[in-house]
Amino acid sequence: MTTDVNYHPAAELLEAFAQGTLSTGLSVALSAHIELCASCREESRRLESTSALAWSQAPAQERNEDVTEDFSALIASIVKQPQLKELSSEQFSVDKIHMLEHSVTLPRALAKVASEGLVWKKLAGGINQAQVTLDDETQCEFIYMKPGSQVPVHKHQGNEITLVLDGSFSDELGHYQAADFVVRNQAHLHRPASEEGCLCFAVLDGPLAFTKGLARLFNPINRYRFRRATSQ
Protein backbone atom coordinates (compact mmCIF):
# COMPACT_ATOMS: atom_id res chain seq x y z
CA MET A 1 0.00 0.00 0.00
CA THR A 2 1.16 3.46 -0.77
CA THR A 3 1.55 5.51 2.36
CA ASP A 4 2.83 8.75 0.95
CA VAL A 5 -0.04 10.20 -1.04
CA ASN A 6 -0.07 13.93 -1.66
CA TYR A 7 -3.22 14.56 -3.67
CA HIS A 8 -6.59 13.42 -2.38
CA PRO A 9 -10.22 13.78 -3.40
CA ALA A 10 -12.15 16.61 -1.71
CA ALA A 11 -14.16 15.67 1.37
CA GLU A 12 -17.41 16.30 -0.50
CA LEU A 13 -16.41 13.83 -3.18
CA LEU A 14 -15.62 11.20 -0.57
CA GLU A 15 -18.96 11.80 1.08
CA ALA A 16 -20.87 11.56 -2.20
CA PHE A 17 -18.98 8.35 -2.89
CA ALA A 18 -20.01 6.90 0.46
CA GLN A 19 -23.62 7.79 -0.27
CA GLY A 20 -23.55 6.25 -3.73
CA THR A 21 -24.52 9.42 -5.62
CA LEU A 22 -21.58 9.58 -8.04
CA SER A 23 -21.46 8.32 -11.60
CA THR A 24 -19.95 4.91 -12.16
CA GLY A 25 -16.81 6.38 -13.73
CA LEU A 26 -16.14 8.62 -10.75
CA SER A 27 -17.06 5.88 -8.29
CA VAL A 28 -14.49 3.57 -9.86
CA ALA A 29 -11.80 6.26 -9.66
CA LEU A 30 -12.65 6.98 -6.01
CA SER A 31 -12.71 3.28 -5.17
CA ALA A 32 -9.28 2.79 -6.71
CA HIS A 33 -7.80 5.77 -4.88
CA ILE A 34 -9.26 4.61 -1.58
CA GLU A 35 -7.75 1.17 -2.02
CA LEU A 36 -4.34 2.81 -2.46
CA CYS A 37 -4.64 5.52 0.19
CA ALA A 38 -4.89 4.58 3.87
CA SER A 39 -6.07 7.98 5.07
CA CYS A 40 -8.89 8.22 2.53
CA ARG A 41 -9.85 4.64 3.35
CA GLU A 42 -10.17 5.58 6.99
CA GLU A 43 -12.06 8.75 6.13
CA SER A 44 -14.46 7.01 3.78
CA ARG A 45 -15.28 4.41 6.43
CA ARG A 46 -16.02 7.19 8.83
CA LEU A 47 -18.21 8.94 6.27
CA GLU A 48 -20.00 5.68 5.56
CA SER A 49 -20.97 5.23 9.18
CA THR A 50 -21.99 8.85 9.69
CA SER A 51 -24.08 8.63 6.50
CA ALA A 52 -25.66 5.44 7.79
CA LEU A 53 -26.40 7.09 11.11
CA ALA A 54 -27.99 10.13 9.45
CA TRP A 55 -29.96 7.82 7.20
CA SER A 56 -31.33 5.73 10.01
CA GLN A 57 -32.23 8.75 12.11
CA ALA A 58 -33.90 10.80 9.41
CA PRO A 59 -37.58 11.36 10.09
CA ALA A 60 -39.73 8.91 8.17
CA GLN A 61 -40.49 10.20 4.71
CA GLU A 62 -44.02 10.43 3.49
CA ARG A 63 -44.83 7.14 1.93
CA ASN A 64 -48.31 8.11 0.80
CA GLU A 65 -50.55 5.17 0.21
CA ASP A 66 -47.64 2.82 0.72
CA VAL A 67 -47.84 3.30 4.46
CA THR A 68 -50.70 0.93 4.77
CA GLU A 69 -49.30 -1.52 2.31
CA ASP A 70 -49.26 -5.11 3.38
CA PHE A 71 -45.82 -6.58 3.04
CA SER A 72 -46.63 -9.97 4.47
CA ALA A 73 -46.74 -11.69 1.06
CA LEU A 74 -43.41 -10.16 0.10
CA ILE A 75 -41.84 -11.13 3.41
CA ALA A 76 -43.21 -14.64 3.10
CA SER A 77 -41.60 -15.02 -0.32
CA ILE A 78 -38.28 -13.62 0.87
CA VAL A 79 -37.92 -15.95 3.83
CA LYS A 80 -38.37 -18.93 1.51
CA GLN A 81 -35.10 -18.02 -0.19
CA PRO A 82 -31.93 -19.83 0.84
CA GLN A 83 -29.34 -17.85 2.79
CA LEU A 84 -25.70 -17.44 1.88
CA LYS A 85 -23.15 -19.07 4.13
CA GLU A 86 -20.07 -17.86 2.28
CA LEU A 87 -19.34 -14.97 -0.01
CA SER A 88 -18.72 -16.26 -3.46
CA SER A 89 -15.05 -15.57 -3.90
CA GLU A 90 -14.91 -14.88 -7.58
CA GLN A 91 -11.53 -14.70 -9.22
CA PHE A 92 -10.54 -11.94 -11.54
CA SER A 93 -9.10 -12.92 -14.83
CA VAL A 94 -6.95 -9.83 -15.04
CA ASP A 95 -5.51 -7.84 -12.22
CA LYS A 96 -2.38 -6.64 -13.90
CA ILE A 97 -1.78 -4.43 -16.87
CA HIS A 98 1.34 -5.01 -18.91
CA MET A 99 2.82 -1.94 -20.54
CA LEU A 100 6.14 -2.48 -22.25
CA GLU A 101 8.41 -3.74 -19.51
CA HIS A 102 6.04 -2.74 -16.75
CA SER A 103 3.49 -4.92 -15.10
CA VAL A 104 1.11 -3.05 -12.84
CA THR A 105 -1.25 -4.53 -10.30
CA LEU A 106 -4.55 -2.70 -10.36
CA PRO A 107 -6.95 -1.88 -7.54
CA ARG A 108 -9.94 -4.22 -7.51
CA ALA A 109 -12.51 -2.01 -9.25
CA LEU A 110 -10.08 -1.12 -12.02
CA ALA A 111 -8.99 -4.72 -12.36
CA LYS A 112 -12.62 -5.60 -13.02
CA VAL A 113 -12.91 -2.80 -15.57
CA ALA A 114 -9.72 -3.90 -17.32
CA SER A 115 -10.68 -7.57 -17.25
CA GLU A 116 -12.96 -6.95 -20.22
CA GLY A 117 -9.83 -6.32 -22.26
CA LEU A 118 -8.28 -2.98 -23.14
CA VAL A 119 -7.78 -1.67 -26.65
CA TRP A 120 -4.80 0.64 -26.76
CA LYS A 121 -4.50 3.47 -29.25
CA LYS A 122 -1.32 5.39 -29.92
CA LEU A 123 -1.66 9.12 -29.75
CA ALA A 124 0.88 11.83 -30.54
CA GLY A 125 3.74 12.55 -28.15
CA GLY A 126 4.31 9.03 -26.80
CA ILE A 127 0.85 8.71 -25.27
CA ASN A 128 -1.20 5.54 -25.34
CA GLN A 129 -4.85 5.54 -24.49
CA ALA A 130 -7.40 2.81 -23.85
CA GLN A 131 -10.96 4.01 -23.49
CA VAL A 132 -13.49 2.18 -21.36
CA THR A 133 -17.20 2.84 -21.20
CA LEU A 134 -18.65 2.76 -17.72
CA ASP A 135 -21.64 5.06 -18.00
CA ASP A 136 -23.00 7.74 -20.30
CA GLU A 137 -21.98 10.61 -18.07
CA THR A 138 -18.23 10.28 -18.15
CA GLN A 139 -15.49 9.31 -20.50
CA CYS A 140 -12.99 7.01 -18.86
CA GLU A 141 -9.64 5.92 -20.11
CA PHE A 142 -6.40 4.33 -19.09
CA ILE A 143 -3.50 6.50 -20.21
CA TYR A 144 0.04 5.30 -20.53
CA MET A 145 2.69 7.96 -21.03
CA LYS A 146 5.98 6.57 -22.25
CA PRO A 147 9.15 7.77 -20.52
CA GLY A 148 9.99 11.22 -21.85
CA SER A 149 6.55 11.83 -23.28
CA GLN A 150 4.65 15.07 -23.27
CA VAL A 151 0.99 15.78 -23.89
CA PRO A 152 0.35 18.81 -26.12
CA VAL A 153 -0.96 21.82 -24.22
CA HIS A 154 -4.65 21.55 -23.75
CA LYS A 155 -7.49 23.06 -21.86
CA HIS A 156 -10.18 20.93 -20.33
CA GLN A 157 -13.81 21.24 -21.08
CA GLY A 158 -15.41 20.04 -17.91
CA ASN A 159 -13.34 18.32 -15.28
CA GLU A 160 -10.70 15.72 -15.56
CA ILE A 161 -9.75 13.45 -12.72
CA THR A 162 -6.49 11.62 -13.08
CA LEU A 163 -5.50 8.80 -10.77
CA VAL A 164 -1.85 7.83 -11.01
CA LEU A 165 -1.42 4.06 -10.92
CA ASP A 166 2.27 3.66 -11.64
CA GLY A 167 5.23 5.92 -12.39
CA SER A 168 4.75 9.67 -12.22
CA PHE A 169 3.99 12.75 -14.24
CA SER A 170 4.26 16.49 -13.78
CA ASP A 171 2.49 19.59 -14.95
CA GLU A 172 2.73 23.28 -14.14
CA LEU A 173 1.16 22.72 -10.74
CA GLY A 174 2.94 19.71 -9.38
CA HIS A 175 4.49 16.28 -9.57
CA TYR A 176 2.19 13.31 -9.18
CA GLN A 177 2.98 9.78 -8.12
CA ALA A 178 1.18 6.50 -7.61
CA ALA A 179 -2.19 6.88 -5.83
CA ASP A 180 -2.31 10.66 -6.32
CA PHE A 181 -5.78 11.87 -7.24
CA VAL A 182 -5.49 14.95 -9.45
CA VAL A 183 -8.44 17.16 -10.38
CA ARG A 184 -8.19 19.62 -13.24
CA ASN A 185 -10.89 21.80 -14.75
CA GLN A 186 -11.24 24.14 -17.67
CA ALA A 187 -9.48 26.91 -15.82
CA HIS A 188 -6.22 25.04 -16.03
CA LEU A 189 -3.95 25.16 -19.00
CA HIS A 190 -2.65 21.70 -18.85
CA ARG A 191 0.67 20.37 -20.08
CA PRO A 192 1.48 17.03 -18.50
CA ALA A 193 4.83 15.38 -19.09
CA SER A 194 6.40 12.23 -17.75
CA GLU A 195 10.08 11.59 -17.44
CA GLU A 196 9.94 8.06 -16.07
CA GLY A 197 6.70 6.97 -17.72
CA CYS A 198 3.27 6.85 -16.14
CA LEU A 199 0.11 4.77 -16.10
CA CYS A 200 -3.06 6.62 -15.12
CA PHE A 201 -6.78 6.18 -15.04
CA ALA A 202 -8.62 9.32 -16.13
CA VAL A 203 -12.27 10.30 -15.85
CA LEU A 204 -13.64 13.20 -17.87
CA ASP A 205 -17.04 14.36 -16.93
CA GLY A 206 -19.57 15.75 -19.33
CA PRO A 207 -22.09 18.41 -18.40
CA LEU A 208 -24.31 15.87 -16.68
CA ALA A 209 -21.68 14.00 -14.75
CA PHE A 210 -22.53 15.18 -11.29
CA THR A 211 -25.70 15.08 -9.34
CA LYS A 212 -27.06 18.46 -8.48
CA GLY A 213 -25.63 18.88 -5.05
CA LEU A 214 -22.18 17.99 -6.12
CA ALA A 215 -21.93 20.21 -9.18
CA ARG A 216 -21.18 23.21 -7.03
CA LEU A 217 -17.86 21.68 -6.11
CA PHE A 218 -16.59 22.52 -9.51
CA ASN A 219 -16.75 25.54 -11.73
CA PRO A 220 -19.81 25.85 -13.92
CA ILE A 221 -19.53 23.22 -16.56
CA ASN A 222 -19.73 24.05 -20.21
CA ARG A 223 -22.40 22.43 -22.29
CA TYR A 224 -19.78 20.52 -24.10
CA ARG A 225 -19.42 16.82 -24.42
CA PHE A 226 -16.21 15.03 -23.79
CA ARG A 227 -13.94 17.07 -25.96
CA ARG A 228 -10.61 18.39 -24.99
CA ALA A 229 -9.75 21.30 -27.23
CA THR A 230 -6.21 20.66 -28.21
CA SER A 231 -3.88 23.28 -29.53
CA GLN A 232 -0.29 22.74 -30.47
Place this chain on the structure above:
Amino acid sequence: MQNMSTALGGFNVGRLANSKPQRTPGRASQAVIGDLADSDEKLLIAVGNRQDTQAFNVLFSRFATRIYAMGMKLTRNEQLSHDLVQEAMLTVWQKAPLYDLDRGNAQSWIFTLTRNRCFDMLRKIKRQPSCVSADDIWPQDGDGEHHLVHEEQGSLEVEVALIERHYTSLPAPQQAVIEQIYMLDRTHEEAAAELMIPLGTLKSRLRLGVGKLKQLIGIEK
Protein backbone atom coordinates in the same frame (compact mmCIF):
# COMPACT_ATOMS: atom_id res chain seq x y z
CA MET B 1 -11.31 5.44 14.47
CA GLN B 2 -12.30 7.27 17.59
CA ASN B 3 -15.01 9.15 15.77
CA MET B 4 -16.23 6.06 14.06
CA SER B 5 -16.59 4.16 17.31
CA THR B 6 -18.65 6.96 18.71
CA ALA B 7 -20.80 7.16 15.64
CA LEU B 8 -21.43 3.47 15.88
CA GLY B 9 -22.63 3.68 19.42
CA GLY B 10 -19.52 2.24 20.93
CA PHE B 11 -19.23 -0.80 18.74
CA ASN B 12 -15.76 -1.84 18.08
CA VAL B 13 -15.53 -1.78 14.33
CA GLY B 14 -11.82 -2.42 14.10
CA ARG B 15 -10.76 -5.90 13.24
CA LEU B 16 -7.63 -7.59 14.35
CA ALA B 17 -6.49 -8.23 10.85
CA ASN B 18 -3.15 -7.44 9.38
CA SER B 19 -1.28 -4.29 10.13
CA LYS B 20 -4.02 -1.83 10.91
CA PRO B 21 -3.06 0.48 13.75
CA GLN B 22 -5.51 1.33 16.56
CA ARG B 23 -7.01 -2.11 16.38
CA THR B 24 -8.38 -3.21 19.65
CA PRO B 25 -9.78 -6.60 20.37
CA GLY B 26 -13.51 -6.89 19.85
CA ARG B 27 -14.15 -6.43 23.50
CA ALA B 28 -17.48 -6.83 25.10
CA SER B 29 -19.53 -6.90 21.93
CA GLN B 30 -21.67 -9.58 23.45
CA ALA B 31 -22.31 -7.49 26.51
CA VAL B 32 -23.40 -4.58 24.35
CA ILE B 33 -25.78 -6.81 22.43
CA GLY B 34 -27.13 -8.31 25.59
CA ASP B 35 -28.07 -4.87 26.86
CA LEU B 36 -30.21 -3.99 23.91
CA ALA B 37 -33.17 -6.29 24.02
CA ASP B 38 -34.43 -5.69 20.54
CA SER B 39 -31.49 -4.00 18.91
CA ASP B 40 -31.15 -4.20 15.14
CA GLU B 41 -28.02 -6.26 15.74
CA LYS B 42 -29.84 -8.78 17.85
CA LEU B 43 -32.56 -9.16 15.25
CA LEU B 44 -30.01 -9.52 12.48
CA ILE B 45 -28.22 -12.21 14.45
CA ALA B 46 -31.50 -14.07 14.93
CA VAL B 47 -32.14 -13.89 11.18
CA GLY B 48 -28.64 -15.01 10.26
CA ASN B 49 -28.15 -17.68 12.89
CA ARG B 50 -31.64 -19.14 13.22
CA GLN B 51 -33.57 -18.01 10.14
CA ASP B 52 -35.89 -16.24 12.56
CA THR B 53 -38.75 -14.96 10.39
CA GLN B 54 -40.31 -13.00 13.25
CA ALA B 55 -37.08 -11.05 13.71
CA PHE B 56 -36.98 -10.50 9.96
CA ASN B 57 -40.50 -9.08 10.09
CA VAL B 58 -39.40 -6.55 12.70
CA LEU B 59 -36.31 -5.60 10.70
CA PHE B 60 -38.48 -5.21 7.63
CA SER B 61 -40.85 -2.84 9.37
CA ARG B 62 -37.96 -0.85 10.80
CA PHE B 63 -36.00 -0.46 7.59
CA ALA B 64 -38.51 -0.54 4.70
CA THR B 65 -39.33 3.15 4.99
CA ARG B 66 -35.68 4.17 5.25
CA ILE B 67 -34.76 2.05 2.25
CA TYR B 68 -37.62 3.56 0.30
CA ALA B 69 -36.39 7.03 1.24
CA MET B 70 -32.87 6.24 0.06
CA GLY B 71 -34.35 4.90 -3.17
CA MET B 72 -36.27 8.14 -3.73
CA LYS B 73 -33.14 10.17 -3.07
CA LEU B 74 -31.00 8.18 -5.48
CA THR B 75 -33.51 7.29 -8.20
CA ARG B 76 -36.34 9.83 -7.82
CA ASN B 77 -38.65 7.08 -8.98
CA GLU B 78 -41.36 5.48 -6.85
CA GLN B 79 -41.44 2.17 -8.64
CA LEU B 80 -37.66 1.79 -8.47
CA SER B 81 -37.68 2.73 -4.81
CA HIS B 82 -40.32 0.14 -4.22
CA ASP B 83 -38.23 -2.46 -6.03
CA LEU B 84 -35.26 -1.39 -3.95
CA VAL B 85 -37.11 -2.22 -0.72
CA GLN B 86 -37.70 -5.71 -2.06
CA GLU B 87 -34.15 -6.16 -3.38
CA ALA B 88 -32.43 -4.78 -0.31
CA MET B 89 -34.53 -6.71 2.19
CA LEU B 90 -34.01 -9.88 0.18
CA THR B 91 -30.27 -9.24 0.40
CA VAL B 92 -30.57 -8.64 4.14
CA TRP B 93 -32.18 -12.06 4.45
CA GLN B 94 -29.69 -13.81 2.19
CA LYS B 95 -26.55 -12.24 3.63
CA ALA B 96 -27.53 -12.11 7.30
CA PRO B 97 -25.31 -15.14 8.09
CA LEU B 98 -22.35 -13.13 6.75
CA TYR B 99 -22.96 -10.08 8.92
CA ASP B 100 -19.91 -9.37 11.08
CA LEU B 101 -20.50 -7.43 14.27
CA ASP B 102 -16.81 -6.56 14.52
CA ARG B 103 -16.97 -4.50 11.34
CA GLY B 104 -19.88 -2.25 12.08
CA ASN B 105 -23.38 -2.02 13.43
CA ALA B 106 -26.51 -3.27 11.73
CA GLN B 107 -27.60 0.06 10.36
CA SER B 108 -24.23 0.60 8.64
CA TRP B 109 -24.44 -2.89 7.22
CA ILE B 110 -27.95 -2.39 5.87
CA PHE B 111 -27.09 1.11 4.64
CA THR B 112 -24.13 -0.05 2.54
CA LEU B 113 -26.01 -3.07 1.28
CA THR B 114 -28.95 -0.88 0.21
CA ARG B 115 -26.63 1.64 -1.44
CA ASN B 116 -24.92 -1.16 -3.36
CA ARG B 117 -28.19 -2.76 -4.51
CA CYS B 118 -29.43 0.64 -5.64
CA PHE B 119 -26.22 1.34 -7.52
CA ASP B 120 -26.45 -1.95 -9.38
CA MET B 121 -30.15 -1.48 -10.07
CA LEU B 122 -29.56 1.94 -11.61
CA ARG B 123 -26.70 0.66 -13.72
CA LYS B 124 -28.91 -2.09 -15.05
CA ILE B 125 -31.74 0.26 -15.87
CA LYS B 126 -29.40 2.70 -17.60
CA ARG B 127 -27.98 -0.27 -19.51
CA GLN B 128 -24.46 0.52 -18.40
CA PRO B 129 -21.82 -2.12 -19.08
CA SER B 130 -21.89 -4.79 -16.42
CA CYS B 131 -18.12 -5.19 -16.12
CA VAL B 132 -18.04 -3.62 -12.68
CA SER B 133 -20.53 -3.96 -9.82
CA ALA B 134 -21.12 -2.16 -6.55
CA ASP B 135 -19.40 -4.94 -4.65
CA ASP B 136 -16.22 -4.28 -6.67
CA ILE B 137 -16.45 -0.56 -6.00
CA TRP B 138 -17.14 -0.92 -2.28
CA PRO B 139 -15.44 -4.20 -1.40
CA GLN B 140 -15.92 -5.48 2.11
CA ASP B 141 -12.82 -5.85 4.19
CA GLY B 142 -11.91 -9.44 4.04
CA ASP B 143 -13.66 -10.23 0.77
CA GLY B 144 -11.33 -12.66 -0.83
CA GLU B 145 -9.97 -13.70 2.54
CA HIS B 146 -12.95 -15.92 2.87
CA HIS B 147 -11.32 -18.94 1.37
CA LEU B 148 -9.04 -18.81 4.39
CA VAL B 149 -11.93 -19.41 6.73
CA HIS B 150 -11.15 -22.44 8.73
CA GLU B 151 -14.13 -24.51 7.74
CA GLU B 152 -13.44 -28.01 8.95
CA GLN B 153 -14.55 -28.45 12.51
CA GLY B 154 -11.76 -29.18 14.94
CA SER B 155 -9.09 -29.81 12.40
CA LEU B 156 -6.38 -27.63 13.84
CA GLU B 157 -3.52 -30.04 13.58
CA VAL B 158 -2.21 -29.84 17.10
CA GLU B 159 -3.18 -31.38 20.33
CA VAL B 160 -5.72 -29.72 22.50
CA ALA B 161 -3.10 -29.46 25.24
CA LEU B 162 -0.93 -27.31 23.03
CA ILE B 163 -3.86 -25.09 22.15
CA GLU B 164 -4.80 -24.76 25.80
CA ARG B 165 -1.34 -23.57 26.69
CA HIS B 166 -1.36 -20.78 24.14
CA TYR B 167 -4.87 -19.69 23.60
CA THR B 168 -5.11 -17.62 26.76
CA SER B 169 -2.85 -15.06 25.13
CA LEU B 170 -5.50 -14.36 22.50
CA PRO B 171 -8.02 -11.55 22.92
CA ALA B 172 -11.04 -12.74 24.91
CA PRO B 173 -13.52 -12.79 22.01
CA GLN B 174 -11.20 -15.02 19.99
CA GLN B 175 -10.55 -17.25 22.99
CA ALA B 176 -14.27 -17.76 23.41
CA VAL B 177 -14.66 -18.81 19.78
CA ILE B 178 -11.65 -21.16 19.83
CA GLU B 179 -12.92 -22.73 23.00
CA GLN B 180 -16.33 -23.39 21.51
CA ILE B 181 -15.06 -24.91 18.28
CA TYR B 182 -11.87 -26.71 19.25
CA MET B 183 -12.38 -27.63 22.86
CA LEU B 184 -16.09 -28.11 23.17
CA ASP B 185 -16.30 -29.36 19.60
CA ARG B 186 -19.34 -27.29 18.77
CA THR B 187 -20.50 -26.55 15.26
CA HIS B 188 -20.27 -22.99 13.98
CA GLU B 189 -24.02 -22.63 14.38
CA GLU B 190 -24.02 -23.92 17.95
CA ALA B 191 -21.08 -21.72 18.91
CA ALA B 192 -22.66 -18.60 17.40
CA ALA B 193 -25.88 -19.30 19.25
CA GLU B 194 -24.05 -19.92 22.52
CA LEU B 195 -22.00 -16.71 22.24
CA MET B 196 -24.92 -14.73 20.80
CA ILE B 197 -22.84 -13.38 17.96
CA PRO B 198 -23.50 -13.48 14.20
CA LEU B 199 -22.13 -16.42 12.27
CA GLY B 200 -20.10 -13.96 10.19
CA THR B 201 -18.47 -12.59 13.33
CA LEU B 202 -17.80 -16.08 14.62
CA LYS B 203 -16.03 -17.00 11.41
CA SER B 204 -13.90 -13.89 11.24
CA ARG B 205 -12.87 -14.20 14.91
CA LEU B 206 -12.11 -17.85 14.33
CA ARG B 207 -9.98 -17.02 11.31
CA LEU B 208 -8.04 -14.38 13.21
CA GLY B 209 -7.74 -16.50 16.33
CA VAL B 210 -6.57 -19.62 14.52
CA GLY B 211 -4.09 -17.58 12.51
CA LYS B 212 -2.60 -16.12 15.65
CA LEU B 213 -2.62 -19.44 17.42
CA LYS B 214 -0.73 -21.05 14.57
CA GLN B 215 1.86 -18.33 14.86
CA LEU B 216 2.16 -18.81 18.60
CA ILE B 217 2.45 -22.55 18.30
CA GLY B 218 4.83 -22.10 15.42
CA ILE B 219 3.23 -24.36 12.85
CA GLU B 220 2.55 -21.61 10.38
CA LYS B 221 4.77 -22.82 7.57
